[in-house]
Amino acid sequence: MAGLHTELVGTGRPRFAFLPGLFGRGRNWSQVAQALAAEGYASVLFDLPDHGQSAWTTEFSYPGMAQAVADELDLRLGSAANIILVGHSMGGKVAMLTALNHPELVAALVVIDIAPGASDQVHTFGPLVAAMRSLDLAALTSRADADERMRAAVPDDAVRLFLLQNLRRKGGWHWQQNLSLLGDSLARIGDWPDPGDVSYPGPVLWLTGDRSDYVKPEHAATMTRLFPAVNHQVVADAGHWVHADQPQAVIDALLAVADEAGVSRP
Structure with a gap:
């Protein structure tokens, strides 16, 4: 790596x-x-x-x-x-x-x-991943806008702000973490080798x-x-x-x- x-x-x-x-x-x-x-x-x-x-x-x-x-x-x-x-x-x-x-x-x-x-608790991240994936990044006007758009799917303020710390604007709004890989790997993340x-x-x-x-x-x-x-x-x-x-x-x-x-x- x-x-x-x-x-x-x-x-x-x-x-x-x-x-x-x-x-x-x-x-x-x-x-x-x-x-x-x-x-x-x-x-x-x-x-x-x-x-x-x-x-x-x-x-x-x-x-x-x-x-x-x-x-x-x-x-x-x-x-x-x-x-x-x-x-x-x-x-x-x-x-x-x-x-x-x-x-x-x-x-x-x-x-x-x-x-x-x-x-097994990793399944609770499934809805959070879905909320991040469903956010229309091209339509965002600000971080506050993103916060408001995610509020219904992620009503807990602390959790929502924790997720939004990964939102970046450089070159257009994007998620800083590898959301595609991590979202598809929840089962492996919950596992133990x-x-x-x-x-x-x-x-x-x-x-x-x-x-x-x-x-x-x-x-x-x-x-x-x-x-x-x-x-x-x-x-x-x-x-x-x-x-x-x-x-x-x-x-x-x-x-x-x-x-x-x-x-x-x-």
Whole structure:
């Protein structure tokens, strides 16, 4: 895969790397990254393939995305990156595979509201994809116009604005993410590739929202097999987007992981 777009928040050698979920961008983690920077920890924010400013591909592949992340970490930080890898939802699956296949790069892993298994909830993105596809881009006059045109199909303001962050005007209105590929790949996005007989020995924090149904009790056995040092914490009053619902709880948890993993400030 082609190189990934990344953004550095803070100064010095990055200690955290963030992988966003479906239709997300690295910038969605800016608030958390800026709080970590205030504590002396720099972060690198990733746009995953087919998202944000990263290159498009012709096939959705979790192993391919994980390899692209590993290649970028190795390019930026060397073979001993010693990074705390944080992934949410789709990005959490990429983060898990990255840690399993390249444990030498990862000092600790944080998986946010996703499990190493099938995520049936991805079907909820179907209507969102349909709403984006049905938007007449040639007829748009402004972003506010797009917001109004999508309101009936996507009545939740936060979700609609999250989707519209991907709308760009340069050279005519267009979706920045690879909507065609991602929309056609929802089944693969919800799936989990068998990583084989491997495990990641480092510290792992599994953060889930108490109002989310993405992680189920039956996922615990696989999570423990793949990540023997996993610590599962449930964040109160949080849904699937835990970092948006309870950012301070996530920031505090990440700082605790850094201490546990012995990842020092630059």
